[in-house]
Amino acid sequence: METIYRKIDTENIDMSAIEEATSILREGNMVAFPTETVYGLGADALNADASKKIYAAKGRPSDNPLIIHVSNISQVERVVKEVPKTARKLMDTFWPGPLTIVFKKADIVPHGTTGGLDTVAVRMPNHKVALTLIEHSDIVIAAPSANTSGRPSPTTAKHVMDDLNGKISMVLDGGPVGIGIESTIVDVTSGVPTILRPGYINKKMLEEVVGHVEIDKAILGKPDKNLKPKAPGMKYKHYAPKADFTIYEGSRDCVAEKINQVAKEYIEQGYKVGIIASDETVDLYTVGEIVSIGSREDEITISKNLYGVLRDFDDKQVDYILGESFESGELGQAIMNRLLKAAGYQVVQI
Numbered sequence: 030m031e032t033i034y035r036k037i038d039t040e041n042i043d044m045s046a047i048e049e050a051t052s053i054l055r056e057g058n059m060v061a062f063p064t065e066t067v068y069g070l071g072a073d074a075l076n077a078d079a080s081k082k083i084y085a086a087k088g089r090p091s092d093n094p095l096i097i098h099v100s101n102i103s104q105v106e107r108v109v110k111e112v113p114k115t116a117r118k119l120m121d122t123f124w125p126g127p128l129t130i131v132f133k134k135a136d137i138v139p140h141g142t143t144g145g146l147d148t149v150a151v152r153m154p155n156h157k158v159a160l161t162l163i164e165h166s167d168i169v170i171a172a173p174s175a176n177t178s179g180r181p182s183p184t185t186a187k188h189v190m191d192d193l194n195g196k197i198s199m200v201l202d203g204g205p206v207g208i209g210i211e212s213t214i215v216d217v218t219s220g221v222p223t224i225l226r227p228g229y230i231n232k233k234m235l236e237e238v239v240g241h242v243e244i245d246k247a248i249l250g251k252p253d254k255n256l257k258p259k260a261p262g263m264k265y266k267h268y269a270p271k272a273d274f275t276i277y278e279g280s281r282d283c284v285a286e287k288i289n290q291v292a293k294e295y296i297e298q299g300y301k302v303g304i305i306a307s308d309e310t311v312d313l314y315t316v317g318e319i320v321s322i323g324s325r326e327d328e329i330t331i332s333k334n335l336y337g338v339l340r341d342f343d344d345k346q347v348d349y350i351l352g353e354s355f356e357s358g359e360l361g362q363a364i365m366n367r368l369l370k371a372a373g374y375q376v377v378q379i
């Protein structure tokens with residue numbers, strides 16, 4: 030299949046591209062499009078055959094449900110059984126934005142879209158291209174991240190093309206995304222709202238709106254056989270670069286000293302080494318492919334760059350990645366959740 034690639038100016042959207050994408054979606058085929066979190070791989074959420082194509086293109090396990098993207102509240106009412114009061118408050122406060130809400134699903138939503146679950150995850154993205162496409166087509170769009178399953182999520186249209194060129198009908202290139210890590214997922218179907226996946230919208234922000242919020246214990250640390258994550262996707266090894274990735278935790282100078290020492294040893298053995306530093310520490314490193322992922326004072330630059338840095342290391346065929354930890358700050362938990370998964374939970378305390 031030939032993949033149509035169209036650049037699209039967010040400030041001046043070419044409606045002929047949106048029209049073309051709409052036709053593709055109506056035929057039950059796939060269009061990748063930008064959102065503020067990562068690029069999504071979209072298809073008609075109410076068409077089970079279209080959803081099936083998403084799983085095939087990504088190589089995604091069929092029990093890992095898709096998030097439905099909407100552009101207005103009446104579309105939410107179309108796909109859910111009921112809108113609880115807490116959900117209403119969350120939607121009023123955070124939508125459009127990087128918050129996905131899990132509801133009880135309406136009958137109209139096929140189990141092929143929800144991975145067999147009777148619940149459905151819904152989000153209104155804060156991106157003009159995404160909103161225009163959903164609004165214009167009036168199709169509720171199932172869209173997981175537009176990457177091959179297991180690879181880092183795509184934060185540019187090039188990342189999408191690298192993984193899915195020839196496998197999907199169209200890519201809309203709206204430039205690099207703004208946040209760079211996937212949405213926060215919160216479940217409102219039973220009692221206390223529960224975070225199933227951390228993201229830009231954190232626990233504190235949610236609690237200011239709906240009171241006490243819990244975090245699914247299964248997502249906090251290393252995967253535990255006895256704890257099953259409520260977001261099925263969280264159990265898979267995700268976001269992973271090809272290289273062997275280890276995170277070093279400890280004081281700034283000790284971490285740098287240790288990473289320099291380990292990097293030197295690997296390089297002497299003939300391996301290629303990538304180092305993930307920050308603007309504040311980048312000058313402390315002496316060997317290897319040294320990359321600053323962003324400033325610790327401006328965490329959004331870190332989340333925005335994270336997946337791109339991992340993909341660049343793949344392109345450079347790095348054998349080992351040695352990275353700093355990014356525990357602190359408002360976004361720290363979401364960033365570390367992704368980094369730990371990418372590193373397969375290999376952490377060295379210095």
Ligand code: AMP
Nearest residue numbers: 094095148149150173174260261262263
């Ligand atoms: P992605 O769109 O690739 O970021 O993946 C979607 C994420 O949403 C996965 O981790 C899914 O497990 C999660 N998800 C989607 N629908 C549901 C649902 N009904 N209940 C819980 N988690 C969900």
Ligand code: MG
Nearest residue numbers: 173174175182
């Ligand atoms: Mg994904």
